[in-house]
Amino acid sequence: MNKVAEQVEATPEQIRDQQLYRSMGLTDHEYQLIKDDVLHRLPNYTEVGLFSGMWSEHCSYKNSKPVLKKFFTKGKHVVKGPGEGAGIIDIGDNQGVVFKAESHNHPSAVEPFQGATTGVGGILRDIFSMGARPIASLDSLRFAEPKTDADKYFIQQIVAGISAYGNCIGIPTVGGDTAFDDAYAHNPLVNVMSVGLMDLDKIEVGAAAGVGNSIVYVGHKTGRDGINGASFASFQFDSEHESQRSAVQVGDPFEEKLVMEACLDVINNHAEALIGIQDMGAAGLVSSSAEMGSKAGGNGMELNLDLVPQREAGMSAFELMLSESQERMLLCVKAGHEDEVLQVFADRGVNAVVIGHVTEGHQYRLLHHGKLVADVPVDSLAAQAPVYHRESAVPEHLKHADAHQYQPQIANPTATLKQMLGQLTIASKESIYETYDTQVQTNTVVAPGSDAAVVRIRHHDKALAITTDVNGRYLYLNPRIGGQMAVAEAARNIVASGATPLGITDCLNFGNPEKPDQFYELDQAVMGMSEACEKFEAPVISGNVSLNNEYDNVPIYPTPMVGMVGLIKGIDHITTQDFKQAGDLVYVIGKTDAGFNGSQIQKMQTGQIFGQLFDFDLDYELKIQHLVTKAIQAKLLQSAHDISEGGLITAIAESTFGRQLGVELASDLTVADFFSESQSRFVVSVPQDKQAAFEQLVGSEAYQLGKVTDDNHFFVQASDGYFDLDSDKALAIWKGALACRLK
């Protein structure tokens, strides 16, 4: 059992004298603040618990708030930006697309299956609490290269958890990205993004206003699982603190399905009764109730904890408030309408109980066994958490980075290509995604395996393109430019599928913000991302921060996962990466330069990444993306594929795999150039009768390489050598590599 929970009986004086607040994650300074500035008395055990949860980074963003303010969040279609459960963008026809991403890195590191399930469950609650029906999920995963059986088991369990939850609740897992690097050995990343669709006249907010209105608890009973997980998530791991790894919650997708349907029923059909609704996520009951109370403004709240449905006997107030038992929601219901709302839940066999009320004044009060166990200003928990402006310093490894680009050593181009196709980051992820239900809801037009997933909007001639991207290696070499590239790659994927970017969500996975060199990475990355978002007119509408991804003082690569959604105006604009038929012309759009530092080939050949990141020009990127969009809208392209990890040759190979075609291509690029990861490029195929129109539209930015063939031959002539192999052999390597390594 959790250490913290054993200290239940500590007196306010003991907490002060023995500094027990530290074990809950509060600093001396924060404790002083609570004691001297907020309460003007000693906080009791329950109150310290409330503050420890609410003032954790996970709930308060105390370390990242000043950085997050730098994000570009405006846009004429933004209906709700960051701050609510999820952001909303207007896509016309009174429809809004709602999306958000969330990290579940720490829980997954402790218990991979349940960590993944509860990650999926949590983000879905954020979506439907806005009044939206979830229509798609994506997962962005980062693992170390699997070496031992334990590594394989870990990855399999993460995937099994995502599969178990998403499949059961019936929300298609349509995409995501998975990459492998030993930088994630002790801090795997499990980021989940969910997208929902709603009618814009049905927006709900997480606020509890109006004296006398009822606070209604909904969903699973509260147990001792995940007590104070929020402050746990904000701890860093090291070999001496393994004992902290105890806060595991269990996900129940069946219950969540019932809760979701009931909540959507209340939102859609009992709108007059509902004041606000919020997920009980991190820091459970205290977080949801204090945030609802604080957002409404001007009132207080009183909860009677004896009314909270409980799974175990003898739970303390601290445990009830900080438990992170899953599949729970908190509603604020207009006085007099309680029975109507409770009936909706009863009809579906879901617990729903009035546990308190909105009160006069500004105090947040908790009653337990007839006693007042907490009495604090409601804003002190949510809105008035401390904010830290952390110190920033350039990391050592960036100070003396070599400006020269790495030069790949390639004696046998075909052998190098084969080796590249077998790299886990490059190889097909089919063995992962074939365990996800990608099609339920019957709207998935483009399933996993292409640049972006595409989900059509039923009864409208439009669709959404969705992708997740980031390459932590680029950010490690240059967090600002790498941050720009993360957004740019996402935008390229969106554009390649025939869409234009609408906006992004993010999971900012970084190290310890209290260390200046690690804070520098966060700060710079956010600036870079923001610059790119503004350029692509893709505002940040929601997101999540996961800090302290550090083990024995070594942080992960800075990894701000970008989840982007784009709109396809016309189903016939949907484009995939696969070459379609022999005879079509293959082009690369965009210039190829030496882009090797941070590349897959540098990692593959040296086992490391080093040097200064290669150059990147946002204006050029935008220009190239616009050309591709125009070509798609003019119906000139058969396929479009963004060029990223593994470079041009990898992108060409991937384009042949879907329909098992070949190519016969020639170029004046060198063999090494074919592995360059310079940005702002696409591989496209064009039917012969559209050649003239295409070349006229794209002009000097398109370089013709040759033709698609159907003779099982993959042949690419470079200026100093050639790639030559059977298409089916290339496919077999690419398709089998990951499945084989996970067996």
Place this chain on the structure above:
Amino acid sequence: MKFAVLEFPGSNCEMDLYNAIKDIIKEEVELVSYKQESLAGFDAALIPGGFSYGDYLRSGAIARFSPIIPALQQFASSGKPVLGICNGFQILTEAGLLPGSLQKNVSAKFICKDETLVVNNNHSLFSSEYQKGQLISLPIAHGDGNYYCDQETLKSLIAHDQIVFKYTNNPNGSVDNIAGIVNQQGNVLGMMPHPERAVEDVLGSSDGKGVFQSIVKHIKSRGVIYE
């Protein structure tokens, strides 16, 4: 004609079936709650996929005790078409309307992908729109799709030509590559693949339409002879 789509707690393909019938097959369709006790007024009953009761205990084992089940059993015994897809198939075996049972896939993993099926029997009321031996592509999406029955039962299934669809590349370990079977009377079909996910080319395949069109043809050719 009018289809009923049964809805159990945890069903998640009920709207997919509903939309397929309404938008593509263009027939009347209504969702029917597991709490109902009658199927009066319907010409055919569809049991959707999903995870009824979370698939806890065994897939379909708890749904099988719902108030609607006696009505479904009566509906079936009156000769009206009953189609269970995926979890619907599992419910039908648990309810004793079809022989055998569905076990965990041999890989022990959930599998979602397109599978090629062969139409083994095209004179069932669910498959008359196909040619015998026709290859069709339908998605599967299940963790417990491994059809099992003992040798006696299998012999009987074959003898009575009850195997309607077979996998060409068995994905889950099913006995005799079985993907879908009918009861001896021929009016109850259970199948693991999802025909309702394959009714529009934009989603990759229209091969599933034939199942629903066969039912419609059957009902319409018989006129209103039920009740």
Place this chain on the structure above:
Amino acid sequence: MALVKVYVNYKQSILNPEAEAVHKALKRLGYADIEDVKLGKYFELTVADGKSQAEMDHEINEICDKLLANYNMENYHYEIEDAEAAQ
């Protein structure tokens, strides 16, 4: 009160991929002498007093046949204990 412990397992002829996976894992971990693994379900039913042994047997068998086990592929057996003593 009586405590009924119900054990449900697959029939010998039925492949159980989960048990196979556990068996393989044990072998990988070096437990070469493990010859077979079975992985089934275990239930504890707490039953109010007032029934004879025969009535109890009848009820438990009925519950198992109806819900807890699938006769197509599963077997079961059970033990009845005194609930208070079991605690």
